[in-house]
Amino acid sequence: MNTRNPSAVTPRPTTYREALREGLREALQQDERVFLMGEDVGRYGGCFGVSLGLLEEFGPDRIRDTPLSESGFVGAGIGAAIGGMRPVVEIMTVNFSLLALDQILNNAATLLHMSGGQLSVPVVIRMTTGAGRQLGAQHSHSLEGWYAHIPGIRVLAPATVDDARHMLAAALADPDPVLIFEHGGLYNTEGSLDGTVEAVDLDTAAVRRSGTDVSVITYGGSLPKAMAAAETLAGEGISAEVVDLRSLRPLDDATVMASVGRTHRAVIVDEAWRSGSLAAEISSRITEQAFYELDAPVQRVCSAEVPIPYARQLEEAALPQPATIVDAVRRTVS
């Protein structure tokens, strides 16, 4: 878990975006082999402003703007990683990452296996995922569950400022490909950075709120909604435990099962489409591993199976919301 420095540093307020930038800056400062590349990461400062100021600080060799060619620059990143560099590749959104899916699945995820263990691919690929900002269907889908299906890569979903700040270092330390999914709705969220945390591990889920009546299992952009729902439920006398998966591949079954073992009920919140979602995988694992702890059917709160609408009210209706999470919990505990 978190390694804590006894010399307490006061928590300081920051945003998720700034926390990511600090993580990048630290990585660039500490390791010469690290460089960032992607569309508009340099002069524009990143599509979502994460790398703002880094070009000025580190120069065009290490903060590299790329053409609109996901397959090309992701492939280049994989090549650079094989060649000994530690590239951080930014893809604008997960929707466009499909253009590089061939590179990620057929090269990054398989080379270690196909080379008989000779070729590691220590590439880190960052991308934005999720909806809720009226960007329309082509910029709003949540496909991280697809990537979590692929053996040979690690899939991370930081949901807090601490994870946004520290996950990159751990990802760069991993000798295998790591995908980091940043939910677009989180960039502006504020949190206080725990000054005592120096590193995070990538293998464990985190219980973000303790409870006794139901486990709300979620990750990424749905975490704040789950926390809001838990707050509402607390007012009704329902004590919800909120589990943040943090890592989507590998999944930390132990933390999930321990939580379900305490609460005997589970609601899984996942912004992806319901059918064949990561939520379905977690539900399966719960019935496989904790069946005799269950006192109610596992519930899933997912997105409507439609292209995410542009219109605000329609978009809100299509996504998991605190109110729909509250309803699912009520159904589960009643």
Place this chain on the structure above:
Amino acid sequence: MADFTMPSLGSDMDEGTLVEWLVSPGDTVTKGDVVAVVETAKSTIEVECFDSGTVSALLVTPGTTVPVGTRMAVIGPAVEPRATAGAKQPAAPATGLRAAPGRTVVPGGDAVSTPLVRHLAERKGVDLSSVHGSGKGGRITRSDVEHAPVEGPHRVKASPLARRLAQEAGVDLSTLRGTGRDGTIRADDVRATTEGHPARTGERHEPVRPSPATPEPLHPARSAIAALMARANREIPHYYLSTKVDLAVAMSWMRDRNASVPVAERLVPAALLLKSVALAARQVPELNGYWREEAFFPASAVRLGVAVSLRGGGLVAPALTDADTMPLPELMATLKDLVSRARGGRLRASETADPTLTVTNLGDQGVEAVFGVIYPPQVALVGLGRVIEQPVAVDGMLTVHPTVTATLSADHRASDGATGARFLTAIDRLLQRPEEL
């Protein structure tokens, strides 16, 4: 073809567990043969079959719990052992099975039906070989299928956690009421029975250990009795009557009679008392029968339930069938046999068929009087205390006689105190003429 189904061995029984088959496929059975041993929440019972013929299939494996009415075996016509497999069975039934009028015995269970009926049966999940055809030539009609019992395995709905907790605590889920969606039994429902109050604690991985605060988990038989007696007290407005019966005449008649017969044929006071209760039930039929759906249904015969306490705790009330017409020696022998088999857990199905009136006799426990709780759906329960020497006034003189206190708990919906009084008086009157019992 006839079906052997899980019998109802009591009004509160909705499922039973097959312990063992006492027959195998191919065995010839005669009506009344004991073919299986079944365990209910209360005891283990030997079940007889109601048909004669050859056991053609056993459908339930020992250890399985099935609802009442489930087909457990198929009893076909009695046939000579077939020389070759697939040889045609004689269409005319051989000895042992006579086709009832209007019923055709179809060899091999090939029921005659139309495609329409077959489709309907398939949709409803009805096994046509088990349907009695009421149409022309035993043809199965649409309405036969529509009225056929559908065999879906009836399962108690309970969450996995509730099942686990129930198993750990030895609670019979079928005795619980579920508070979940669609009546699903949840963990709290199980905890409520094991702790007396619903707990909303998250953490409990250990089976509940008895401690001063947590009573022992209920034995299934105990929880069945608990459920039934709670229902009786909830639903039945009881009234209670009590009377002292002078047994001087009856006891001296019994002593004289016992002196002249071999030991095996000697009577005990309980035999006289039970016989008098059975005869009184015939004389006052308002107390002999069942209360069902807001009405009283008098019974045509007297099946006297005798409450027997079991060694491991719990109760079972096997029935003395036709106790009112059975001669005393036979009643005595039946009673002895019944009590010993009840305690040994080897009762037969016919003996646990619903009694029409139950007697509880706590005389051997040394109490003077017992006021019991009615066993639903019966409408009365007779309590007999100990036979004790008591001072009684006879013809203005004080003397000491053996007496017994007979009590009646009766359902006020079905009868009134005056009726109950007539019944107790009848018992007294009958016991004054023991030679006529």
